[in-house]
Amino acid sequence: MSNLGSFIWSIADQLRGPYRPNQYGNVILPLTILRRLDCILEPDRETMRNLAAKYDNPNRLKVEVKKATGRPFYNTSNYSFANLLQDADGLADNLTDYVDRFSPDVDVFEYFDFKKEILALEKAELLREVVTSFKAVDLHPDVVSNADMGDAFEYIIRKFNEAANETSGDHYTPRDAIRLLVDLLFAEKDADLTEDGIIRTLYDPTAGTGGMLSLAEEHLLEQNPNAKLSLYGQEYNGQSYAICKSDLLAKGHDATNIAFGNTLTDDAFAGRHFDFCMSNPPYGVEWKQYAKAVKKEREEAGPYGRFAPGLPSTSDGQMLFLLHLTHKMRAPEDGGGRVGIVMNGSPLFNGAAESGPSNIRKWLLEHDLVEAIVALPTNMFFNTGIATYIWILDNTKHSDRQGLVQLIDGTSFWTKMRKNLGSKGREISDTDRAKVVKLYADFTAADPEFSKVLRNDEFGYWTITVERPMVDGDGNQVLDRKGNPKPDPKRRDTENVPFTYGGSTAGVSGKAEVIQDYFDAEVKPHVPDAWVDQSKTKTGYEIPFNRHFYKYIPPRPLAEIDADLEKQVAKILELLREVEG
Template sequence: MNQPALSAFLWSVADLLRGDYKQSDYGKVILPFTVLRRLDCVLESTKQAVLKEFADRQKAGLNPEPFLLRKAGQSFYNTSPLDMRKLMGDQDHIRENLFSYIQAFSPAVRDVFERFEFHTQVDRLHKAGLLYQVTERFAQVDLHPEAVDNHQMGLVFEELIRKFAEISNETAGEHFTPREVIRLMVNLIFIEDDDVLSKPGVVRTIYDPTAGTGGMLSVAGEYLEEHNPQARLTVFGQELNPESYAICKADMLIKGQDVANISFGNTLSDDGHPHKKFDYMLSNPPFGVEWKKVEKEIRKEHESQGFNGRFGPGLPRVSDGSLLFLLHLISKMRPAAEGGSRFGIVLNGSPLFTGGAGSGESEIRRYVLENDLLEAIVGLPTDMFYNTGIATYVWIISNRKPAARKGKVQLIDASGFWQKMRKSLGSKRKELSDEHIAEITRLFGQFVEAKQDGKPISRIFRNEDFGYRTITVERPLRDAAGKIVLGEKGKQKGKPQADSSLRDTENVPLAEDVEAYFKREVLPHAPDAWIDHDKTKVGYEIPFNRHFYVFTPPRPLAEIDADLKAVTDRIKQMIGGLSA
């Protein structure tokens, strides 16, 4: 069964729920039942062997768990003689039998259904007289991995979540990232490591602090499986939304990952993997979401732990917490001496330039650039994400830059790399083709400047090109007669006093001498001005779009005049025709 047909089938269950459930609650039934049927199908072929092993080990008085996992060939098992098809044989006791079946799963799976609050939905369906019909509908669909592979299953979950989110006016994009964007990010973080990753038996770790349904972790796993089936990628993640967490955990169970590595909760206020470091990381944190709810904990860590904690460099404004995720990921990097790390994070335009010198945002950018951590930023097309049409940027961060990249940053403008989707999905109208992904990966991999149709699409800068000093320019205070007022006490005695109403600031590029700039740009216009050096601050911003702006000269005036004359003559003719 192909993915659209499968999604349509699962969606048809909504027809059964209509009337008894609000549309916004359909997902509470369909998502956990989809997971249940998937797990049911995965365990089908080993069911009898597991039941026999369970009986034998119980008789012997041994802990059966390790034996059952081996027999099931999975990282989970079920010890009930029931399965979803057998549940259909006893309509009168469907509720009790379904509860009994769920309870017979291994603990990690039971946790998945607790996160879905599945018992509540089973009771509700039972009271509405729908439980048997809904269970029967799911028992009929084949979700065995041979019929629906893991990749397809991930897409099915994502499409269902998107549909339910649209119905209930939630932001679907908080739960997952378009697969082609993930593929691009995975290409970029793995690109220089093909030699290492192709060694037999190599084990690497990857982490997503905003894991959603696990799409980023899954695509990274698929990439490595494709390039080196003998390599092993151990995945770690954390997710705040209970339903997304449940799906992510179920997906990882089926793929044989250790689900203890997927934590539940708010990554910023309650890190589920304290003191752990990772080889690779990926994240698409929510755009422009305020962090007021966790402000107390974050400020406490910032003030009490400083650079020993995660938020030493600074805190962004409370209205947008995305740079906190950037700092969190930096804190999770392996030291360079131990092999280092590389990660990709999707951010909107705001973290590139918001906040002047000395602000939290600028201090975070300063930390990243002065520590030579930023490899590249890729500007994506608009309308790429399900919940927003705004421009987005992939930052690639590493503490093990190749020699050629040291001290430099590559900006890639991929805003023109897109094809129109056959059918829009929420705000997503554009997608990256395989060719687009390959071209962006090539530009990054070759670390070259490039143009397309005469316009720059890849540029390379020095880290300090993004830095500047904000200098404070003072002008003297004058009395009513126009005479300069001098200080009378202390250090200010005999010195001209500043007129705060005439105070101004100038941004001087870091690479430029401040005094030379001042003489050239300020003194010709204000000969009595001076710099208050005590107020000088260093700032960093990355004006991405400005670096790709191409000036298009206006048309010659004679050409514009000729066009206007032609239009005027046509209007005169029309007026003449009306009066004739």
């Protein structure tokens, strides 16, 4: 993935023996971050030290450093990689002093417990050797671009997790998938984004190492170098948080915009709303341990809370992040917001009518928030080959998209990789990405083989309960006190009736008529004594993506199948003869 990453990882060979392979990252990652920041600070080292001598207050010092250097962070130590090795006996103490004297918002080394690693390296007599190796690597942004640095971090994390037998996909998303998500996220706003000097905000509640935030910023600056995109994120994995924060610090962003913690239980940006939101939340991960806090928040927040529409099963929390992002969109009266989120297939259809997931889909569709859903190729991610989808949400849809959802089948737009990376054997090339974005842009004029546009109500249905009468031993119906047939629970059945049955376009308002038409045509001719218990009717929503793109493939001719069978039988007989011989 990265020559730089490979080179940095090769330094880990020096740790062999005292460190196990699954421990290498505890040393390599913080030292890579430290060297990156060291290279950035080096040109203004004396300026920072002079200002530190003049201003004792950290906040005032930060302001003055920003004025003098343009950087939002500083380090006031007398040590750096330039002189650390000059005092061989004091190397551990001096390196610790260097780490301690960063500005307070540079808390990234705490999440690696790096000072403990410094002592461990000294005890193993490896500290000088490792520091010498990192000193030889120039990681200044003029030498190593932000994109290359991001690739290097991701390479190191992947290697670290392979050694620890962990899943790298918990930490980062393939850049080709991010680029497609970013293109789709910004697509409807591209015209606005070219205005000179615009300021926009972007938020990722599952920021990982910051790949999504970085690529989104790159996309905007390519179109408009004078634009400013303020980046916000939250991450609960300590090492990923540290990398994300240090990466944004290196680019001159405000480090306080990156928060550590669990977004679901402690929203670090409560009350804040953003122009753009994006996320690749964990799939199929239990949130049982957070259920008490989430349910309590839902009860206390009432109808306007972030989880008000419903709760998914505790076995999979990705729809909680979906709800969280809709809650973070800038209000329509303030310009509106857009969301891009990558999820697996279950949020499209899991849960029966009026279950938590179904109610979430109902809320999204009835509020006309879902703009497009794109099916990605399989084998796109590093730790899974499952089907994944990009959802694009917008609370200020263009007039021609209002009341509609575009489904795009992008599963065939991929290029085979020369070498697999874990489960990832396919990538979305620039050409593939352009095809998908064009399908999105063409909207109703897009190729119907790959794009379908449906009304919101076409995803709705009613689950009706069909009752049959109970009969006594003589074959007579058993009646209740009011003289009505008593239903037999053993003969009870349910049917799903689409809102659109019989060509109806009335949506929810057509409930009584559509259900009756369905019952008369589909049920009554087969069971004349049945009836619908209206009190048990439930409303549900699902997005049967694959059904809309299903292509019938006729079975092979019998003669062809017989010929294949004969060939296989002949092979088996030949093998048996060899065994008998």
